[in-house]
Amino acid sequence: MSIPIPSRAQLKGGLIVSVQAPEGSPMRHPDVIAAMAEASLRNGATGVRLESPEHIGAVRNRCPNALIIGLWKRTLPQSSVYITPRWQDIQAVWAAGADVIALDATARQRPEQEDLAELIQRSKNELGAPLMADVDSIENGLIAASLGCEWVGTTLYGYTEQTAQQTPPGFGLISPLRDQLPEQVTLICEGGIKSPDSALKSLEHGADLVVVGTAITGVDLQVANYNKTLKRQNG
Template sequence: MLPDRDRLKGGLIVSVQAPEGSPMRQCEVIAAMAEASLNNGAIGVRLESPEHIGAVRRRCPEALIVGLWKRTFPDSPVYITPGWEEIQAVWAAGADVIALDCTERQRPDGADLAELVQRARRDLGAVLMADVDSLVNGVRAAELGCQWVGTTLFGYTEATAEQQPPAWDLLPGLSQQLPDGALLICEGGIASAEQARQAIGLGADAVVVGTAITGVDLQVAAYRRALEAF
């Protein structure tokens, strides 16, 4: 059962993920990082793949888990929980909230976003987090039935490729235009505690931080590049 809105407001959700090929991607490592995050005050964790969701659920049975499954298909740029198979798998693995791409882009096999949202709500009773890139897509996702809206894809779609996260310009509009009861999540590009506070000040209810906390591979590579520049 999800915490009530008051407990979620102002909270930190840690994205515990690792790239393909990384030794950090092992289930036991992901579960340990998730537990450490929760032990130190995170209100929840965001996890990729049914395997990682299941591993964290077993280790941290009371955890709030936002789950997704990244899969790529040749006929679509959508890869965050793109279809019904992925939605079912994430839910069955133990996620409390299912995150999925809710941009206007074509989905694999021409799947319809509205139908996917309706089916997940009706057949699973799932809480859905819409990963969006724009004000229009965020409002539309909430109208379709997504209870959470995140700025996850701002700067990562063709339409926003020239934008740089965090989504400072997007948060105030979403905060004003999302329907009452929708939870606004700032995700993407948050690199410090100060930026997390800034996101809340701009209207976010909670923030998701990943690379800056758990992204060992990317963080080390960034330090190496900076030092090699001298």
């Protein structure tokens, strides 16, 4: 069962740890994900962001009081939208025990011609689910909030066709979004946060919460990057 969602004021200044692992990694086992999530929470994380119903369920069982932002990455034909793209994916994430459902809220065409506004409305009416809009621009963040998303994150800045030439973090989105979003909407900086200093910088720009993933839990990518750099140095 989902926990009551803290208000924006209660969440302000918090850290959400994205506990994920790539396909094929031994870190992707539900027990490993759950252990990393528990370690994050024990050390002060406000909540965790998890991918797939299996991992959401594992963490919910191990950490029943955790604040869980859930999503499901799905690669589907004829659409580049992959973060909780369809109604059936939203249902699965909610049923697994997420407190907030993260979904792609960009302007891109969704799989099976589903409509973002209809998905948001259906999530509210049929599930009563709080939603986090993963966006790539100021415009799409404002649209998502107007459609009913309680949380807006800069997650997809630099990862869509329209922003592919940009490099996250999306610091430039934060202040304009905070100025224009409704007071009650929680604003999250996510993507490209590589150090405590850059996390602090996102708060200084006006973010309420910071999501950090690879820099904390991305063992596969971190080790690969270290090795790549060391090998380059050795010629």
